[in-house]
Structure formats: C-alpha cells, structure tokens
Amino acid sequence: MPFIKVQSSIATPDRTTVEALLKQLSAHLAKHTGKSESYVMTAFEPDVAMTFGGTTEPTCYIEIKSVGTMSGTQTKAMSQDFSQIVTATLGVPANRTYIEFADAKGMMWGWNGSTFG
Numbered sequence: 850m851p852f853i854k855v856q857s858s859i860a861t862p863d864r865t866t867v868e869a870l871l872k873q874l875s876a877h878l879a880k881h882t883g884k885s886e887s888y889v890m891t892a893f894e895p896d897v898a899m900t901f902g903g904t905t906e907p908t909c910y911i912e913i914k915s916v917g918t919m920s921g922t923q924t925k926a927m928s929q930d931f932s933q934i935v936t937a938t939l940g941v942p943a944n945r946t947y948i949e950f951a952d953a954k955g956m957m958w959g960w961n962g963s964t965f966g
Contacts, residue, residue, distance in 0.1 A: 850915065850916050851884055851889045853890075853911065853912070854891075854894070855874070855892070855893045856897045857893075857935075857939055858897055858899040859896075859909075867895075869938075870893060875889045878891070909947075914958075916952075927948070927950070
C-alpha cells in the first residue's frame with residue numbers, strides 16, 4: 850500500500866502533465882519499495898498556499914507512506930529520485946521541497962473492507 854502525495858504551490862499544470870507525473874511517481878514508488886504497483890496510490894494537489902523560507906516562491910511537500918519499514922538507504926534513494934522528478938516536471942527546486950517518509954503498521958491501514966495487518 851505505498852502512497853505518495855505531492856502538494857505544491859504551483860498553479861495546476863495541464864491534465865496530461867499531471868497524469869504523466871502520477872504514473873511516473875507510481876512506477877518509481879513501486880520500484881523503490883519492492884511492492885506491486887497494483888497497490889500504489891498517488892495524489893497531486895496544486896495551488897496549495899505554502900511558504901518555504903519565508904517566501905512564496907514555488908515550493909513542494911511530498912508525503913510517502915508504506916506498510917512495513919523503509920530503510921535509510923531506501924529513503925535516501927527516494928529523496929533523490931522524487932526530488933528530481935518534481936524539479937523536472939513541476940519546476941520546483943529540490944532545495945524548496947520537503948519529503949516526509951512514514952512507516953505504517955499493517956493494522957493501521959485499511960483496504961477492501963479489512964486491513965493489511
């Protein structure tokens with residue numbers, strides 16, 4: 850059940866760009882976590898009122914959750930990869946992007962009328 854949500858202060862890109870971004874994030878998150886892409890969920894929220902460093906220059910917040918434990922090696926690799934994707938696709942510099950990684954207990958994540966634990 851890997852999940853990645855990107856929130857950004859940038860204006861809404863065209864639908865094709867958003868769909869391509871979400872599909873790219875999905876494939877990369879599945880690869881990084883070693884989990885089937887059939888369980889990956891992605892979300893993108895543009896036009897979020899945000900500041901970073903006291904300015905309203907373009908900024909981004911990425912949230913990544915997964916059942917199980919993510920290692921330091923995994924989170925470092927994901928930080929680099931997803932920062933590059935956001936910079937290339939949305940134009941938000943990596944130094945204006947925060948990424949939060951959260952391990953979820955299976956019993957705390959529901960799906961299909963049950964939980965993963």
